[in-house]
Structures are given as C-alpha cells and as structure tokens.
Amino acid sequence: xxxxxxxxxxxxxxxxxxxxxxxxxxxxxxxxxxxxxxxxxxxxxxxxxxxxxxxxxxxxxxxxxxxxxxxxxxxxxxxxxxxxxxxxxxxxxxxxxxxxxxxxxxxxxxxxxxxxxxxxxxxxxxxxxxxxxxxxxxxxxxxxxxxxxxxxxxxxxxxxxxxxxxxxxxxxxxxxxxxxxxxxxxxxxxxxxxxxxxxxxxxxxxxxxxxxxxxxxxxxxxxxxxxxxxxxxxxxxxxxxxxxxxxxxxxxxxxxxxxxxxxxxxxxxxxxxxxxxxxxxxxxxxxxxxxxxxxxxxxxxxxxxxxxxxxxxxxxxxxxxxxxxxxxxxxxxxxxxxxxxxxxxxxxxxxxxxxxxxxxxxxxxxxxxxxxxxxxxxxxxxxxxxxxxxxxxxxxxxxxxxxxxxxxxxxxxxxxxxxxxxxxxxxxxxxxxxxxxxxxxxxxxxxxxxxx
Numbered sequence: 001x002x003x004x005x006x007x008x009x010x011x012x013x014x015x016x017x018x019x020x021x022x023x024x025x026x027x028x029x030x031x032x033x034x035x036x037x038x039x040x041x042x043x044x045x046x047x048x049x050x051x052x053x054x055x056x057x058x059x060x061x062x063x064x065x066x067x068x069x070x071x072x073x074x075x076x077x078x079x080x081x082x083x084x085x086x087x088x089x090x091x092x093x094x095x096x097x098x099x100x101x102x103x104x105x106x107x108x109x110x111x112x113x114x115x116x117x118x119x120x121x122x123x124x125x126x127x128x129x130x131x132x133x134x135x136x137x138x139x140x141x142x143x144x145x146x147x148x149x150x151x152x153x154x155x156x157x158x159x160x161x162x163x164x165x166x167x168x169x170x171x172x173x174x175x176x177x178x179x180x181x182x183x184x185x186x187x188x189x190x191x192x193x194x195x196x197x198x199x200x201x202x203x204x205x206x207x208x209x210x211x212x213x214x215x216x217x218x219x220x221x222x223x224x225x226x227x228x229x230x231x232x233x234x235x236x237x238x239x240x241x242x243x244x245x246x247x248x249x250x251x252x253x254x255x256x257x258x259x260x261x262x263x264x265x266x267x268x269x270x271x272x273x274x275x276x277x278x279x280x281x282x283x284x285x286x287x288x289x290x291x292x293x294x295x296x297x298x299x300x301x302x303x304x305x306x307x308x309x310x311x312x313x314x315x316x317x318x319x320x321x322x323x324x325x326x327x328x329x330x331x332x333x334x335x336x337x338x339x340x341x342x343x344x345x346x347x348x349x350x351x352x353x354x355x356x357x358x359x360x361x362x363x364x365x366x367x368x369x370x371x372x373x374x375x376x377x378x379x380x381x382x383x384x385x386x387x388x389x390x391x392x393x394x395x396x397x398x399x400x401x402x403x404x405x406x407x408x409x410x411x412x413x414x415x416x417x418x419x420x421x422x423x424x425x426x427x428x429x430x431x432x433x434x435x436x437x438x439x440x441x442x443x444x445x446x447x448x449x450x451x452x
Contacts (some may be wrong), residue, residue: 023235028155028243031228035151036452038229042147045140052129052136059129062122065114070308072107109308116302116329119295128288134281138274144452145274147227149445153438154224158238160434161217163245167426168213171419172206179203182412195412202416247433252381255436259374259443266370270363272448279355279362286352293348296341299333366446373439373446380432380439387425387432394418394425 026034036042078101115122179199185191225232259265270276309323334341401418404410444450 023237025237025239027240028152028238029240031155031224031238032148032151032452034230035147035228036144039147039227040229041143042140045136045143048136049133049140052133056126056129056133059122059126062115062118062125065112065303067110067112070107070109070111072105074105074107076103076105077101078103103312104314105310105312106314107308107310109306111306112304114303115300117298118300119298121292121295124288124291124295128285128292131281131285131288135278135285138278138281141274141451142278142448145445145448145450148450148452149441150227151224152441154220154227155238155240156243156434156438156441158217158220158224159243159245160430161213161220163430164427165210165213165217167423167430168206168210171423172203172210175199175203175206175419198412198416245433247384247436252384252436255440256378256381259377259447262371262374265374265443265447266367269366269370269447273366274448276359276362276366279359283352283355283359286348286355289348290345290352293341293345296334296337296344299331301329301331303327303329369446370443373443377436377439377443380436384429384432384436387429391422391425391429394422398422 080099080101179196179202182191182195182199186193186196221236221238222232224238225236230236305327307323307325311322398415398418398421401410401415405412405415
C-alpha cells in the first residue's frame with residue numbers, strides 16, 4: 001500500500017508539473033487587448049494625456065484669485081550698559097548697570113491677487129492647453145492604432161512561419177521515406193550508391209531548413225511577446241481559429257473593390273487619421289502662442305487684497321488689535337522692454353508658420369502612404385494569384401518526376417529539383433496569403449478605419 005501511495009504521489013506531482021509547464025495560449029483578440037494595456041508606448045502616451053488635462057485645469061485657474069498665507073516669528077535680544085553718578089559721603093561715584101532685554105514677535109497674514117486683464121493671454125492659454133490636450137489624446141489614439149496593427153502583423157507572421165515549419169517538416173518526412181526506399185533499392189542492386197548519398201545530402205539540407213524555419217518561428221513569437229509587453233521568460237502559444245490559412249478569389253476581389261478609388265481613400269484617411277488632427281491642433285496651439293506673445297503690448301490689470309496681524313505674545317495673537325488690512329487695483333503697462341516682446345512675437349509667428357507647413361506635409365505624407373498601401377495591396381493580390389498557378393504547376397511537375405523516377409525513366413536529380421520547386425511553391429503561396437492579409441490590414445491602418 002505504501003508503494004502504491006508513493007507511486008500515486010509521484011505521478012500526481014509529475015502531472016501537476018506537466019500542467020504548469022503548459023504554454024499560455026493567446027488569441028489575436030487577447031493579444032491586441034494585452035498590448036493596449038501593457039505596451040510601453042501606449043502607457044506613456046496615456047500618461048501624457050493626464051498631464052495635458054492638468055494643463056487645461058491650470059489654464060482655467062487663471063480666472064481665479066490666488067490665496068497665500070504667511071506666518072512669522074522673530075526674537076530680539078539686546079544688551080546695554082547704563083551708567084550714572086551717585087554722591088556718597090560727598091564723593092561722586094560712577095555706577096554702571098548691565099540691562100538685558102528679550103522681545104518676541106508673532107505675525108500672520110493672508111494675501112490674494114486676481115488678474116482682471118492680461119492682454120487676452122489668459123484666454124489664449126486656455127485655448128493652447130485645450131489644443132495640447134487634444135494633441136496628447138490624438139497621439140495616444142494613433143499609438144494604439146499602430147500597436148494594434150503591429151500585433152496583427154506580428155500574429156500573422158507567427159501563423160506564416162508556423163505554416164512554413166509545417167511545410168518543411170512534411171518535406172523532411174517525405175525525403176526520409178524516399179531515402180529509405182532508395183537505400184532498400186540500392187541493397188537489392190536496383191539503384192546506385194550515388195543516389196543514396198545524394199538523397200542523404202538532401203535529407204541533411206532539409207533538416208537544416210527545418211532548424212532555420214523553427215528558429216524564424218520562435219523569433220517571430222519573441223518579437224510579438226516584446227511588442228505586447230509580456231514576460232519573455234514565460235512560454236506562449238499563439239493560436240487563433242478565426243484566422244484563416246486560406247483565402248479565395250471572392251475575398252480577394254471584394255477586398256480590392258472595397259479599397260478602390262485612391263482619392264476617396266485619401267480623403268477618408270485625412271478625415272480619420274488622429275495624427276492629422278494632432279497636426280491641426282498643433283496649428284491652433286501655435287495661433288494661441290501668437291496671442292500670448294502679443295499680449296505683452298497691452299496693459300496688465302490686477303486686483304489685490306491682504307490682511308496681517310501682529311502680537312508680542314503668541315496666546316494673544318488671535319485677540320490682538322494690531323492688524324493691517326489693505327486692498328486695491330493696479331495697472332501696469334510696459335512702454336518699452338528693449339524689444340523683448342517683439343522677439344517673443346516673432347518667434348511665435350515662426351512657430352505658427354512651421355505648424356502650417358507641418359500640417360500641409362502631414363496631408364502629403366498621408367496621401368503617399370495611402371497610395372503606397374494600395375499599391376502594396378494590389379501587388380499582394382498579384383503575388384497570390386501567381387503563387388496559386390505556380391503551386392498547381394509545381395505539384396504536377398513533381399508527380400511526373402516521381403513517376404518517371406520510380407519507372408526508371410528519370411534521374412534522382414530531376415526528382416530533387418521538382419520536389420524543391422514544389423516546396424518553394426508551397427512557401428511562396430503561404431507567404432503570398434500572409435502578405436495579402438498584412439497588406440489589407442495595412443490599408444486599414446493607413447486609412448485609420450479602426451479605433452482602439
């Protein structure tokens with residue numbers, strides 16, 4: 001019984017260890033969600049939004065009076081010598097007396113200032129703060145779109161490299177079986193030893209290709225793990241049944257039709273793109289900066305009020321009648337500041353011009369990006385169509401080469417060439433499918449169809 005219990009315990013521990021060692025399976029949707037929560041760029045842009053919102057609140061605070069409290073304590077210690085003349089028995093005697101004094105003082109006060117007019121700079125600061133907040137939000141939105149597109153591309157790349165590993169594994173199995181047949185044929189004298197060596201070399205090359213394909217697959221997984229922000233020391237498996245490994249001509253045609261019309265797509269991208277909106281808000285902020293700089297030519301009006309009281313005894317500070325209360329309105333106008341305001345204004349105008357140029361260039365960049373994305377999509381379609389035809393041709397050619405070799409009418413070299421062509425055609429087709437899907441998602445990203 002003890003042996004049985006011990007065996008059961010060992011089996012239980014092994015099974016639990018096996019369960020713990022299982023990699024975490026992550027779907028495309030989960031990968032996107034995790035990336036939007038954990039990616040460092042997304043987190044930083046979200047923090048920038050919080051800072052920008054604080055700037056808006058601070059700008060509105062310009063309409064409110066400030067309030068400051070103060071308190072002071074002081075101690076004064078003094079010493080002096082007092083001298084006098086005293087007549088004792090008819091003789092004048094000089095007396096000197098040291099006098100010590102200690103005095104303490106307690107003072108408290110409140111003061112407040114309120115800006116009444118500052119040349120419209122206060123209003124411009126609010127507008128600039130709102131623009132900066134909008135810029136931060138649009139930058140964060142575009143960052144989320146970029147990260148989501150990166151996750152989709154990385155996920156499709158993992159699916160692509162996994163499919164390529166499958167192709168190479170199947171090829172290794174096929175060539176190993178072929179090596180066994182050739183070895184057996186050589187043993188009975190039907191084939192030469194050269195065919196055995198040639199096939200052994202081919203199997204070795206296939207195994208090397210498998211190692212490289214597996215390495216590429218693992219590196220693709222590592223890249224996606226880094227993009228998402230996951231713990232790289234853990235094991236993950238990226239599998240999603242919703243991602244199809246095949247596409248048909250109907251889907252391809254519908255995709256091409258959906259994204260036809262370059263000018264229309266450019267207009268849609270300009271309307272949707274957060275980075276274009278950010279560039280536009282940057283121009284608004286620059287215009288506010290011009291107003292702020294120009295306010296230096298106008299007068300500044302503020303109201304002020306203050307209260308303070310004084311006592312030599314702390315306990316009587318609240319009861320003392322020694323207080324001062326003052327209030328008033330002040331106006332100041334800089335008549336000549338050695339051209340400092342002019343310099344600030346000219347700098348603000350230059351920043352506005354640069355913002356206008358940047359907005360125009362952003363629109364041009366979007367135009368180019370949309371056209372390039374559409375060209376890539378069309379090229380991916382053509383690559384997929386060609387890969388379909390090449391795969392059919394390579395499959396038939398390999399069948400013929402295999403039949404001729406089995407009948408003794410063809411050479412092993414012909415069969416190896418035909419098989420390599422077929423494997424290459426399979427890989428090209430897999431790459432073409434992944435390339436078309438990535439190109440499709442790239443158009444969505446460039447046009448900013450999806451919001452995250």
